[in-house]
Amino acid sequence: MARTKPTPKSRSKSKSPVKPKSAKSAAKKARAPKTPSKRAAKSTTTGFDAKKALHFYREMLLIRRFEEKAGQLYGMGLIGGFCHLYIGEEAVITGMKAAVIDDDSFVTSYRDHGHMLACGMDPNGVMAELTGREGGYSRGKGGSMHMFSAEKNFYGGHGIVGGQVPIGTGLGFAFQYRGEKRVSLTFLGDGALNQGQVYESFNMAALWKLPVVYVIENNEYAMGTAVDRAAASGSALYLRGEAYGIPGMPVDGMDVFAVEEAGKQAVDHARSGKGPFILEMKTYRYRGHSMSDPAKYRTKEEVDKVKHEKDPIAHVRQLLLKHKAADEAALKNIDREVKEIVAEAAEFSRTSPEPAASELYTDILDES
Ligand SMILES: Cc1ncc(C[n+]2csc(CCOP(=O)(O)OP(=O)(O)O)c2C)c(N)n1
């Protein structure tokens, strides 16, 4: 097989989420980031695509209901270990998935259930992994933070903060090395962005023009630490690639259409050989950091304000009704279908057997 080795060359070249800004002008600013806009890209799409909106609604609802059910199962003692829910952030992965082609790869942190569902992984297998059962994606031995599907181009599921960033960069390297026109979508949190390995990755990705889109999920907190208390650059996280010449763009991560639009620009940039791109998704998580976090570092009013004013699912719901693309009955039907999928996953996750004791000796590295 003919392989082209990448030759290292020098490059030629707040608080609540979001305020309106066109994606295109935000991209322009990002390329000349001397007078950066702190506003996030809003969707500029004028025509309403009913089919797409219905798809987004269903996908985001599936993630939300799945996560709510996982929360319940955790409360019942059926899920052990860590469990980080994605409720509130659904528009980010849903919009990004719509911006790629099937061959593109995804890698993320431990807040990963939504990414797996969006990648088309089976809800039964994901839920059964959460409950530690044989029918789970890692045969019940990995749990919430460690699931993979090479078939669906999902490369985990990583518990070490920032650990997935070199992996995503390496995937981009592999695609370029093999001459494949694929893009590596690498997700990380606002807290992970302060890790040293992120900047080593940025440097290599920029130097070799690797096809990587770094998606920062800025949900305003890293465990209990607000982004303003942890990030020296304040909230303009999309500028963190500036020293390496990596363009970046802030995006309204609560608006699935804005995410898709910005995602397409970033993915096109990476696929066309121009190198990496950074998207900062301004989003918010409704639940605590993990199931064991009572989230005392923020007020109920703060959370309620985002839920009422910015909820990504309610936003699409309103649009569907406004454009008469669906009525209440049709939306109820989608809700019912989604609940059925989740109920089946929950049932499977309770009835699938626990792994046999002999599994203790499989899938382990034995160097003796
Ligand atoms: C190397 C490392 N340091 C610390 C931790 C503990 N830890 C787990 S999550 C987390 C916060 C990360 O926050 P962020 O990147 O914003 O992601 P989010 O949880 O908000 O999605 C920390 C410090 C860890 N898992 N790995």
Ligand SMILES: [Mg+2]
């Ligand atoms: Mg965070």
